[in-house]
Amino acid sequence: MAKVKVLIVDDSAFMRKILTDILSETNTIEVIGTAKNGQEALDKIRALQPDLVTLDVEMPVMDGITALKHIVKEFSIPVVMLSSLTQSGADLTLEALEIGAVDFITKPTSIFKINTDEIKNQLIDKILEAAKVKVAKVSKAKIQRRSVARTSETCKKSTKLRNLIAIGTSTGGPRALQSVVPLLPGDMDAALLIVQHMPVGFTKSLADRLNSMSAIDIKEAEHGDVLKPGCGYLAPGGHQMEVVKKGSDFVIHLDDSRVVTGHRPSVDAMLYSIVEQNIKNTIGVIMTGMGADGKEGLIKLKDNGRVKIIAQDEESCVVYGMPGSAVKANAVDVIVPLSEIANEIMKAMGV
Numbered sequence: 001m002a003k004v005k006v007l008i009v010d011d012s013a014f015m016r017k018i019l020t021d022i023l024s025e026t027n028t029i030e031v032i033g034t035a036k037n038g039q040e041a042l043d044k045i046r047a048l049q050p051d052l053v054t055l056d057v058e059m060p061v062m063d064g065i066t067a068l069k070h071i072v073k074e075f076s077i078p079v080v081m082l083s084s085l086t087q088s089g090a091d092l093t094l095e096a097l098e099i100g101a102v103d104f105i106t107k108p109t110s111i112f113k114i115n116t117d118e119i120k121n122q123l124i125d126k127i128l129e130a131a132k133v134k135v136a137k138v139s140k141a142k143i144q145r146r147s148v149a150r151t152s153e154t155c156k157k158s159t160k161l162r163n164l165i166a167i168g169t170s171t172g173g174p175r176a177l178q179s180v181v182p183l184l185p186g187d188m189d190a191a192l193l194i195v196q197h198m199p200v201g202f203t204k205s206l207a208d209r210l211n212s213m214s215a216i217d218i219k220e221a222e223h224g225d226v227l228k229p230g231c232g233y234l235a236p237g238g239h240q241m242e243v244v245k246k247g248s249d250f251v252i253h254l255d256d257s258r259v260v261t262g263h264r265p266s267v268d269a270m271l272y273s274i275v276e277q278n279i280k281n282t283i284g285v286i287m288t289g290m291g292a293d294g295k296e297g298l299i300k301l302k303d304n305g306r307v308k309i310i311a312q313d314e315e316s317c318v319v320y321g322m323p324g325s326a327v328k329a330n331a332v333d334v335i336v337p338l339s340e341i342a343n344e345i346m347k348a349m350g351v
Contacts (some may be wrong), residue, residue, distance in 0.1 A: 003030040004131040007050040009041040009067070010034075010082060011059040015107070019054065022120050028128060038067025045075055052131045055101070056082045057092045065096060072100040078130045082107055083202075090205040097174045102130040102318065106199050129171065129290045133318055161227060161250065163190035163349050164243075164282045166274060168267030168297075170197040170289025172318025174206055176338055178213065180287075181232065183342035186215030190283075190349060191250075192232035193221075193241065195267045197289065200238035207234040225252040235265035242273035250277065261293040267322070271297025280306040283348045285341060286332070288317040292325035299331045308348035311335045 006029055008019050016034045023029045033048045035041040038055075039062040045053065053071065057064040064081065071079055081104040083093040093104050103126050108119060165184075169176055173196045184192070196206060204220045210232070211218040219225075221233035221241050227250045235241035239254040253273070260266035267286070271294065274282055284301050286294045286309070301307050309332050311323040316338040326332050336344050 003028055004128060005030050005032045005048075005051045006127060007032060007041065007044055007048060007053045008034045009036075009038070009044075009053060009059070009064070010056040011036050012056075015056070015082075019123070022123060023127070025120075026124055029124065038062030038064060038070075041067050042070055042074075045071065045077070050077065052077060052127060053079045054082055054105075054127070055079050055096075057089060057096065058084065065092060065099070068096055068099050068101060072135075076135050078102040078133050078135055080105060080126055080130050090202045093202060094174060094205050094209055098178070100135070102133050102135070103171050106201075125290075129319060161189075161191055161229060162281060163188075164227070164250075164274065164279055165190050165192045165285065165345060166270060166282060166301075167192070167194045167285040167287065168270070168289075168294040168322065169195070169287035170291065170293065170319070170322060172288035173197070174209075176287050176312070176318075177206075177210060179338050180285075180341045180345075181210050181216070181218065182214045184214070184216055184345065186217075186230055188216065188346075188349065189229050191227040191229060192216065192218075193227075193235075193243070193270060194218075194232060195235045195241060195265045195270050197263055197265070197293070198237045200236070203234055203237045210234070221252045221254065223252060223254040227251065235270065238264055240269040241265055242269060243277055243279065244273065245277055250279065261296070262291065263293050267294035268297040271301050275300045275304045278304065280304075282307045283345055284309040285312075285345065286310070286323045286326045287312040287338070287341070288319055289322035290319045291321050294322050295325040295329050295331060298326050299329055302331050302333075308344075309333045310341060310344045310348070312341060313337050 010016050020031045033044050035044045037059045055064045079101045081096045081101045083089045083104050207220040218232040220236050239256045242253045244253045260269040311332040313335050314320040
């Protein structure tokens with residue numbers, strides 16, 4: 001089996017060296033070159049023809065965003081961004097995913113954390129998974145841009161929920177969510193829960209981005225939030241987002257003490273809580289992402305009854321792992337392209 005040929009692009013000589021050392025330890029990845037800025041990266045891509053590029057966001061001469069635009073336009077190779085854990089870094093990372101980057105990896109806040117097994121394994125896994133992606137699929141998701149007429153508070157004052165929508169996604173998810181959530185009407189009689197695999201510091205930017213283009217109010221979930229129709233709650237990075245009953249309301253419970261199905265936030269953790277609270281009229285949606293998070297939760301949700309489970313089809317997924325595992329487990333009612341998911345959600349609510 002041929003090794004994945006990787007070009008590392010970072011303005012830090014230390015970072016280039018440490019990334020090269022980590023990736024060179026594997027039998028599946030070969031670092032064929034490095035570059036210290038975007039311009040040099042473009043030259044090296046033309047000369048070396050790598051299978052994948054890791055691209056720093058902030059660099060001199062030509063930054064990562066500008067370089068990414070050139071790469072997407074000129075080459076057909078997957079790009080994994082290297083992002084700093086800052087508000088600016090989070091916003092730029094989401095912009096990169098929107099432009100066409102397959103995934104991103106957070107740079108550790110301390111250089112001493114780079115060599116931990118967790119960081120190494122995450123880096124290697126993401127690169128190997130991203131290398132399999134057909135880049136044309138990344139840009140197929142049509143981001144819904146529209147000007148949203150909204151009041152200062154579009155959530156209904158009533159907390160009586162008729163429906164609950166629970167979406168789970170990972171690799172390719174930020175772009176996919178922007179193709180689904182903006183199509184949901186602001187007056188829908190449902191609350192929306194979203195788990196997107198993302199580290200601490202990035203989910204607030206994603207929630208704000210979704211909110212700016214959607215008719216429903218989207219926020220990064222906070223502990224104690226009461227679920228209301230016309231509102232969406234995105235699980236914060238580093239926390240499990242669960243639903244609990246408090247009086248006559250259903251409220252958000254956040255927990256950072258455990259990992260479920262290898263993730264925090266986890267789709268399974270969210271779905272298990274919905275089943276535990278015996279919430280009927282739930283619409284489960286599983287979209288693009290690596291791994292199998294969500295499969296077990298969807299099985300339990302289906303067994304609980306009065307639910308509709310929608311999976312994104314393989315053709316429109318950046319990575320078919322999560323939907324594919326749910327489909328194989330017979331936990332899915334309908335499989336549709338990304339462009340049809342919002343319609344299926346509305347049909348399931350009888351709209």
